[in-house]
Amino acid sequence: MASVGIQIRDLSVKYGEKPALREVSLDIPPNQIFGIIGPANSGKTTLLKCINRTIDFVTTASVSGSLLVADQDVRRMRNVYELRRRIGMVFPLPVGLPMSIYDNVAYGPRMAGVRQRGELDVLVERCLRQAALWDEVKDRLNLLGTKLSGGQQQRLTLARALSLEPEILCLDEFSIAIDPVTTMKIEEVLLELSREMSIVLVTNLVQQARRLAQNVAFFNSSRLVEVGETKQLFTKPREQLTFDYVTGNIG
């Protein structure tokens, strides 16, 4: 699985008149975990929506600038379905689709045309294992995904995101609904996965970014304040604002 990076140049997004991202330029290198931190309303989620172009579904949004995934401008891409298949997304609130656990994980591949049961079986098991959910649900794969607990549903969401073997995995505060032990399990999985895919990790837990990410970007009020290696950003940030945020003096 070839891993691909993301290049963002002068990306601006407005919801109506309200700017959500202002001229962001950023390189997200392949094969590593890239952390994005910042307070609420700083544009983190909007950035993720731009990456897989689900921003299209927000009718009030207007986008300018360029965003390259695998050297292709996302905004000019004709086949957005292919784009979204290659980018796994996990949003903060768990969403178990109202179908069985098995069908939840098999949903993406099926929508992409995979029909063979044997193939799907293997895939479902692998994804559920990766999301640290397999042991809990292996005996009841026919249970409705919506009947799982919140934490389990979140891992189901992760398994679903992995089901299309994405080259980029975007996680938006995935650990909000999960207990610390499971969070640690998933973090280990993420470290493993980062060898073969790019992971964009948006998180409110500054320490989580510090633990996992090789590079971290700090956003504040819809601007990219600073980006750099994790160690440098957490110990010797160039900007005072970054320093205040990572040391807990603001936010």
Place this chain on the structure above:
Amino acid sequence: MPETAMRGNGSKHFRYFVAAKPNGSTGDGTPEHPSRSIREAIEDIRVRHAGDSPSVQRLNGYDRIDICSVFKGPTTSDTKQRYEFFVDPLGASDLAIGSAQLPWPDLESALEGVAKMDAEGAIPLGPGEHLSLSVREVFSATPVDRRKRRHERIAQVVLGLVTLTLVVPLVAILGHLVYKAWPVLTPSFLFENPRNQMTAGGVWAPLIGTFYLVFISLLVASPIGVLAGVYLNEYARDNWFTRVVNLAVVNLAGVPSIVHALFGVGAFVMFANMGESVLAASCTLAIMTLPVIITSTREALASVPMNFREACWNMGASRWQTIRTIVLPNSINGILTGVILQVSRAAGETAPILFTGAALYMTIPTKGLRSFFPYSLQDGCMALSYHLHVMMTQVKGASPEAIEAGKSLPLEHLQYGTAIVLIGLVLTVNSFSIGLRMYLRSRKKW
């Protein structure tokens, strides 16, 4: 010794009496010898109920002390409560003012508080009135709670009564109809055609006609309505076109059915050259039911959480894939209910079919397979609602001799019988729809 009474729940009730104009000497708070002022009564209370001496009568939960203002001289007359203060050891707060929400923590502070208010003249007590000092038990009802409970009971009764006034006429009407129609309510009434200038026989022809109209009109209206609903809810952006369509749908739902009838005459009978036929009548009914089907479809679709759609889109599913795999399967119950409820509407309306296809009188086969498919789409048909209308306005009742001879039935029985069949049809369809909805809701997946 002031009056003491045991109350029902085992708590004690003390009454200290105060006379507005005492005769010189001070009393001890009894009705015969009232104290001279509230201040003195408070002193008495403090001596008797507060402090450390062993003879003190401590106050427990629900105990109450009243300071009753009376006219001079011996009296035991009841007094009216004017003020109510509370003591509650657990409810103590720095802001205590003696109210139910902010009670005093103990009797000492309560007496102090009352004395202060008395000194300020904040609690004037006329003869025949008293102020109460109650020890609240934990979790006991405050006056606010009691008021809430009272309002609750009133609301319950009023709402219940309103519901009852709604149900009673319904049951009365149904009962009256069944009672009036009882003599003709036999299977043969259902399965026979009207006979003898519609003074005998049953309702087979109109019944089958109604089935025809309802079935064909829904066959036309539901695909159009459901698909339009899907488009409006899932695809349409919020622009002027969508808004115009929405406005049209809402207004179409409000158009009187007789206007639909005129539209039907113009559009289907004349312009589309269908003539007065089952097809024209069904199309007119379809136009009439369309807006409600669109609206109920949209509501059913909107009840599927947006999260589900976003999750699917994030998986690379197209809008249509999402609708097919997630949105429709989870809203089909609501859509079906909306469609089925339109059955009763289509079956009940007379006006739209009046000029577009309802026949005054037809005989159709009552035996064999032919009897279920008697009408052709190009011809008119009888219908229950129109049949009832005819029975009420056009048909002259049979002569007493004919009824006597058993050739005819009293007109009234036939009218009520027709009404019962129509209502029965509607109620059957409605209860089927309710049953379906309950079944599907029990399988709801989130």
